[in-house]
Amino acid sequence: MVKSIIHPTNRRVRIAVGVLVAGLFCIQCTRSEAFKPSRFVVPLAGVNYEETAPGVTSNVVHLAKTDHIALLEYCLAAYDGRYHDYTCTLFKQERLGGRVSNEQEIAVKFQENPYSVAMRWTPETAGVGDRVVFVEGKYGNMMLVRPKGVLSKFIGTVQRKPDGPEAMQGTLRPVNQFGFRRSLESLLKVYRQARAAGDLKESFGGFAEVAGRKTVVLVRTLPPKGDYPAATTRTFIDLEYLVPVAVEGYDWDRNLSSRYVFKDIKFNVGLTDADFLPAANDMQSPQ
16 A cells, blocks of 8 residues: 555556646646736827838738728738748636636747747746647647656656647647737637627727737727627737737626737747657657
């Protein structure tokens, strides 16, 4: 008995970790109910970049005031012509099980072809796992997860379906929906659905700085019906990069439901498939 506790079998460890990792992807929910405005977002009053900046910026601001769908389509087309990989730091909060998680800080590597994501949590914000790698079409389309701390030494890398029932207990957006391109597509899908149903209310939210980047703010308001993800969504489009560097969602009780902020973005840094191998991310190869 004592021996089995001190030297647990590999099967017992795997069962225990399987329970712990269930629901893991991006956010491990905490008991914090506190909501504070993002420390990275600073509203800019009394500015009008449409008047002061020529060309692309003027067009972006005009569309932010008149047609959000046209603006998001414009951003998507610009993205496809500009970017193929990037690194950044993601700050993320989501409401899960009625509670808003503490902010998590995640270092991200991403490339479009093949669609590849590598995430590394800071020790202070990691839950039961602190590394995730997902490469579309590889490892049976499973995400690779490194359990936090000593557990990784016992069982190595765990494989989980990124959008399976277990994973979706712990996140609103799974790893296979990460990225600026898929975020733009997701925003557009809801905008188009709401416009077709006559439910869409869109407004210009002015200008803001997000982690020092100048942005234009899109405000989308939807009624409590159908499968709409939020009552109010605030999307911060970077005036230079033309990507959503922050997205905030609020429910119909005006409570925060999700917040994603991207900081220190570096595009086209030359990532390769090798950057998304387990060894390149301090992970063991899956067994």
